[in-house]
Amino acid sequence: LPPVSDAHKGPTGVIQVPSRILMGPGPANAHPRILASQSLPLLGHMHPPMFKIMDEIQDGLRYTFQTESKYTLLVSGTGHSGMEAAVSNLLEPGETIIVGNKGIWGERVVDMAGRYGAKVVDLKKQAGHGFTYDELKKAIEEHKPAVLFLCQGDSSTGVHQSLAGLGDLCHANGTLLLVDTVCTLGGVPMYADAWGVDCIYSGSQKVLGAPPGAAPFFFSERALEKVKARKTKPTSYYFDMNLVGDYWGWFNKRFYHHTGPVSTWYAMREAMALLSEEGLAASWKRHEARAAELWEGLREMGLEPFVENEAERLITVNTIKVPEGVDWAAVVKNAMDKYNVEIAGGLGPTVGKIWRVGIMGYNATPANVALVLTAFKDGLSKQGRL
Numbered sequence: 001l002p003p004v005s006d007a008h009k010g011p012t013g014v015i016q017v018p019s020r021i022l023m024g025p026g027p028a029n030a031h032p033r034i035l036a037s038q039s040l041p042l043l044g045h046m047h048p049p050m051f052k053i054m055d056e057i058q059d060g061l062r063y064t065f066q067t068e069s070k071y072t073l074l075v076s077g078t079g080h081s082g083m084e085a086a087v088s089n090l091l092e093p094g095e096t097i098i099v100g101n102k103g104i105w106g107e108r109v110v111d112m113a114g115r116y117g118a119k120v121v122d123l124k125k126q127a128g129h130g131f132t133y134d135e136l137k138k139a140i141e142e143h144k145p146a147v148l149f150l151c152q153g154d155s156s157t158g159v160h161q162s163l164a165g166l167g168d169l170c171h172a173n174g175t176l177l178l179v180d181t182v183c184t185l186g187g188v189p190m191y192a193d194a195w196g197v198d199c200i201y202s203g204s205q206k207v208l209g210a211p212p213g214a215a216p217f218f219f220s221e222r223a224l225e226k227v228k229a230r231k232t233k234p235t236s237y238y239f240d241m242n243l244v245g246d247y248w249g250w251f252n253k254r255f256y257h258h259t260g261p262v263s264t265w266y267a268m269r270e271a272m273a274l275l276s277e278e279g280l281a282a283s284w285k286r287h288e289a290r291a292a293e294l295w296e297g298l299r300e301m302g303l304e305p306f307v308e309n310e311a312e313r314l315i316t317v318n319t320i321k322v323p324e325g326v327d328w329a330a331v332v333k334n335a336m337d338k339y340n341v342e343i344a345g346g347l348g349p350t351v352g353k354i355w356r357v358g359i360m361g362y363n364a365t366p367a368n369v370a371l372v373l374t375a376f377k378d379g380l381s382k383q384g385r386l
């Protein structure tokens with residue numbers, strides 16, 4: 001054998017990670033109970049105690065989505081994997097999707113659906129605004145799409161899209177309603193059944209307070225029927241929800257599809273337990289109260305929301321206009337260097353125009369909000385703005 005090359009040696013010694021307060025758009029800090037669950041002994045991914053944990057997660061997701069549907073699970077991957085699972089299963093090549101595109105997540109779905117051969121109607125909206133019912137009605141009646149995509153909370157702009165009445169509108173036109181809830185699930189109201197939503201995906205690392213790597217997912221009966229009736233197999237094996245669903249016990253016998261990320265699912269089991277213990281409505285209220293405290297303090301400093309229409313303002317990712325002449329990046333840097341707290345800049349269409357402050361899950365506390373306000377005050381004072 002030739003000598004082993006050590007030109008590229010791996011690390012040695014124990015990993016060191018700074019502890020930070022993550023008040024950007026996510027990941028948010030995880031609850032200690034969630035982190036502790038990840039150091040529990042591994043189970044085989046097909047062991048009965050693991051199936052019990054998966055069942056508990058599915059029930060927790062039914063509560064979180066507010067659905068009676070049997071079809072809930074975690075896609076093994078980040079929020080993007082939920083997006084990919086939804087788009088690749090709900091659409092067959094040549095079918096039409098209307099993408100409510102009001103930020104970076106709409107842009108991603110436009111790209112993704114195109115890759116899967118769908119006909120994409122890119123319904124664009126200026127950053128900082130949501131869609132009205134009438135705008136969506138007009139587009140749906142004109143295009144009769146197989147799917148309407150909307151992002152409930154766009155973390156790149158801070159817009160909260162109302163879903164009221166859209167389920168009925170979609171179903172009257174043979175359309176399935178697909179909703180991204182990556183930065184909203186657990187922090188703002190979601191009533192999947194009552195609102196007639198057909199497919200939802202989310203992320204583990206935002207309001208739910210777990211590490212990134214699991215995507216809560218839901219199909220209505222209607223969505224599942226469509227997937228079952230496909231003429232073509234979904235082109236992705238990993239995201240074929242007929243197969244993933246089998247693994248999660250949606251159908252008859254459980255079937256090995258892939259090796260689930262066991263410790264990530266422990267974390268999500270704990271995230272579901274914490275949410276059930278607090279109560280969903282109480283969690284929504286807590287997020288609302290912390291966002292109100294944040295805005296009271298920001299306004300005292302003369303800072304203004306990026307989203308003009310109050311009814312469209314997202315409370316889990318708050319977007320704040322950068323005043324003329326202020327160096328936004330210096331404020332972000334000062335917050336991290338001096339207060340150990342993450343405040344984020346804009347993303348996609350909002351880069352350089354806004355700051356983003358996350359009010360999410362375990363981090364949504366009065367002390368964290370006060371710390372963010374202190375960091376803003378200090379950062380602005382340093383630029384002679386207060």
Ligand code: GLV
Binds near residue numbers: 026155
């Ligand atoms: C990621 O989700 C972001 O909004 O930055």
